[in-house]
Amino acid sequence: MPKNLKEELIFTLVLAGLMVFGMTSYNVVLSQGFSLNSINEIFTGYPLGLFVALLCDFVIVGPIAKKIAFRMLIPKYMKKTATKIALTISLLMVAGMVSCMSLFGVLINNQNLLSYPTTWILNIIVALPLQLLIVGPISRFVLSSIQS
Template sequence: MPTNKKEGIIFTTLMCFSMVLGMSIYNLFLHGGFSFVALITGLIPGFIVAFILDVFVIGVLAKKIAFSLPLNKDNKLVMILTISCLMILGMVTCMSLFGVLIEGGIPNDLGGAYRHAWAMNIIVALPLQLIVVGPFSRAILGKIQTNAATAETAE
């Protein structure tokens, strides 16, 4: 986990970008419109919205809720999984609406389109985050922390 502001920004950026990339690829294939151009044009605004939500809304709420639950706060795995699951729920809830609206404006059946998008996104976002993106991002952060500690010791 990040130990300072710089590490927090790096970790959040890596996690957010990886999730938006993975979910963008999934949704483009799901809707039969995958192309590199479509990926890039959706990835950039998707990343910006997801990053803002992560840093200022969902991340704050997820951590606040996780630390208020009657869990063993000393167990890192329990806290990582709890925060990750809460983040996934929050981000899928918000980004599914973003996806529905960006795809073609407000549909006639916004509620139905949103529920369908949410259901289709949660089934991929959950394993993507818990099995791929989360461990990958934590491994990269661990390497950064190790390199920083090595550089600090060498000085």
């Protein structure tokens, strides 16, 4: 877990950067197929997606996820292990960020808002394992290497 603002910023930049790249790639390939044009679309859409993700993370989802994790889901009488805290916050963050970023994707691509539930489901299916199995461990490794 990050111990200060510098570590929080680095951890969030790595985590959000990798998640946005992975999810942008997934969504572009899902909608357009894989081609040179899709690669261009991924890299042109990435900066705005990363900006929106960081904004959502710092302003909306992060504070809410941490508040829920520490006040509701991990009660005071339970032992607060680092693994339990990290997993709880990760699951809440994925749910919140998929909700925000799926809405962003629907709006930025001029899709009907009725496509939001389908978009959300397709994104959560990929975002959960991506975060829990790949991006989360990479981000925690980077964080542990700067803490040493």
